[in-house]
Amino acid sequence: MRFVDRTTSTIIENNTSRHTQLVRNYKQFPGQNKFFCGGRFMTSREYWAFILALILLIAPSVLFGIFTCPFIWEKVHPAIPIVFAYLFVLSLTSMIKTSWTDPGIIPRDLDPFPVLERYEDPGSPYSDSTWHHGIPIQKEVRIKDRSWTLRYCDTCRIYRPPRASHCRQCDNCVEVEDHHCIWLNNCIGVRNYRPFILAIVCIILLLMVGGLTLYHCSLILRGITTHEQLRASVMTKHSDLSANPYNKGNPVLNMTYVLCRPRPKSYLRRRKYSPAVN
Amino acid sequence: MATRSSMPPTSSSEQQPTDSVDHQVIDISNRVPDKAIRIERDYSQGNGITRFSNEYPLLLAGRFQHTIDGINHLLEEAERVSWRVVFDNVMECLTIYTWPIFFRTHYQQCIQRLLTFIHNENETLYHQHGISISNPIRCAYLFLEFKMYN
Numbered sequence: 001m002r003f004v005d006r007t008t009s010t011i012i013e014n015n016t017s018r019h020t021q022l023v024r025n026y027k028q029f030p031g032q033n034k035f036f037c038g039g040r041f042m043t044s045r046e047y048w049a050f051i052l053a054l055i056l057l058i059a060p061s062v063l064f065g066i067f068t069c070p071f072i073w074e075k076v077h078p079a080i081p082i083v084f085a086y087l088f089v090l091s092l093t094s095m096i097k098t099s100w101t102d103p104g105i106i107p108r109d110l111d112p113f114p115v116l117e118r119y120e121d122p123g124s125p126y127s128d129s130t131w132h133h134g135i136p137i138q139k140e141v142r143i144k145d146r147s148w149t150l151r152y153c154d155t156c157r158i159y160r161p162p163r164a165s166h167c168r169q170c171d172n173c174v175e176v177e178d179h180h181c182i183w184l185n186n187c188i189g190v191r192n193y194r195p196f197i198l199a200i201v202c203i204i205l206l207l208m209v210g211g212l213t214l215y216h217c218s219l220i221l222r223g224i225t226t227h228e229q230l231r232a233s234v235m236t237k238h239s240d241l242s243a244n245p246y247n248k249g250n251p252v253l254n255m256t257y258v259l260c261r262p263r264p265k266s267y268l269r270r271r272k273y274s275p276a277v278n
Numbered sequence: 279m280a281t282r283s284s285m286p287p288t289s290s291s292e293q294q295p296t297d298s299v300d301h302q303v304i305d306i307s308n309r310v311p312d313k314a315i316r317i318e319r320d321y322s323q324g325n326g327i328t329r330f331s332n333e334y335p336l337l338l339a340g341r342f343q344h345t346i347d348g349i350n351h352l353l354e355e356a357e358r359v360s361w362r363v364v365f366d367n368v369m370e371c372l373t374i375y376t377w378p379i380f381f382r383t384h385y386q387q388c389i390q391r392l393l394t395f396i397h398n399e400n401e402t403l404y405h406q407h408g409i410s411i412s413n414p415i416r417c418a419y420l421f422l423e424f425k426m427y428n
Contacts, residue, residue: 093374106418144324161420162321175418198371 030108031172041100043185044170050099050185057095057203061088072215084206091202094195095184103189104175106164108156223247223254311410311425317346318421327357330422342424345399345411349422352395356388389415 026039035042043050065088069081116134136152139159150159153166156173160166165177167187176190188196219229223246248254320331329350332343362384370377378386396411404410408427417423 090374110417110420142322
């Protein structure tokens with residue numbers, strides 16, 4: 001009889017003790033994944049797009065934080081940089097969590113000997129073959145009032161459960177796979193779907209255009225331009241924004257005027273002819 | 279710093295059939311089984327909650343039914359989306375994923391109860407008859423395996 005003693009990591013066979021080296025599972029993982037920090041984090045193969053996505057998130061946020069946030073902290077409201085910092089940290093950690101966690105990979109070899117469909121028809125090309133005895137049968141399951149076929153995955157040697165899919169980039173079957181995201185260099189599956197949604201929502205909230213839009217909205221609602229606001233803050237004694245003659249008094253009227261006023265024609269006459277100047 | 283649990287054991291270069299090896303008592307769950315019976319997943323509810331089928335004819339009678347029902351009940355309690363689960367997940371997102379460090383989530387507690395239940399069933403009933411229920415997490419909940427030893 002054969003025993004595996006996991007406490008002393010030995011395989012004991014017929015009363016003899018044979019020390020066999022045991023390694024952590026991630027070092028022998030058959031899929032196309034990269035592991036780091038001793039197997040605590042995992043991602044897929046091509047990480048260049050993820051580095052690009054990180055740079056696209058971090059660089060503008062850091063620039064915004066250095067150059068614009070002090071102004072906003074002093075002149076607009078201190079809550080805005082705090083919210084910005086919180087959203088930045090949340091989107092960064094969500095991106096990293098989506099990229100570096102297991103999406104729900106199904107381990108291999110759970111069904112290594114499936115029942116094969118035998119070909120009895122003598123005209124079939126498979127009937128005399130010694131290697132090809134048939135393909136694995138497909139299993140039928142019922143889901144509510146519908147029928148669904150479970151297909152056999154030859155690479156992972158399992159019957160794939162419903163909503164699972166085999167990812168070609170990662171070479172794994174993933175439970176409830178949504179898609180493979182190259183920007184996060186990982187499959188999006190059941191285990192990292194929530195941080196994925198959180199990452200894209202937070203990035204949208206965070207975008208500089210979003211912040212800038214709010215800033216410009218506040219200008220529009222008061223009927224002033226950016227220059228007027230900046231000059232007003234520099235020369236606080238001499239200028240008073242509430243006496244702005246262009247303010248119609250009603251924010252909705254201000255916004256309507258700014259966004260819906262007619263657009264004058266260009267003064268440049270670009271396609272008309274003039275004598276050449278030598 | 280490598281601790282004892284993180285360093286792999288080294289291999290010895292030669293085989294040593296020793297007479298003085300201690301006859302160790304190996305836990306039954308580590309033995310290689312003679313036969314295994316698999317209970318497949320039951321997807322008919324269609325709500326995504328993990329559930330094992332009740333329709334295996336040989337095992338319908340007696341304690342097997344009770345065990346499978348117990349496992350199904352614990353899994354349903356773990357995976358059902360209740361207000362507590364929504365609260366756990368929303369707090370985890372708002373606190374930038376630090377909430378589970380301080381508070382055990384509902385899912386973790388239920389899975390712990392499931393593993394304790396399976397362990398108790400093994401200890402009290404199945405090991406005496408040479409049967410062992412394997413940990414369903416190991417097989418990714420694709421099936422429930424009853425290993426049989428003679």
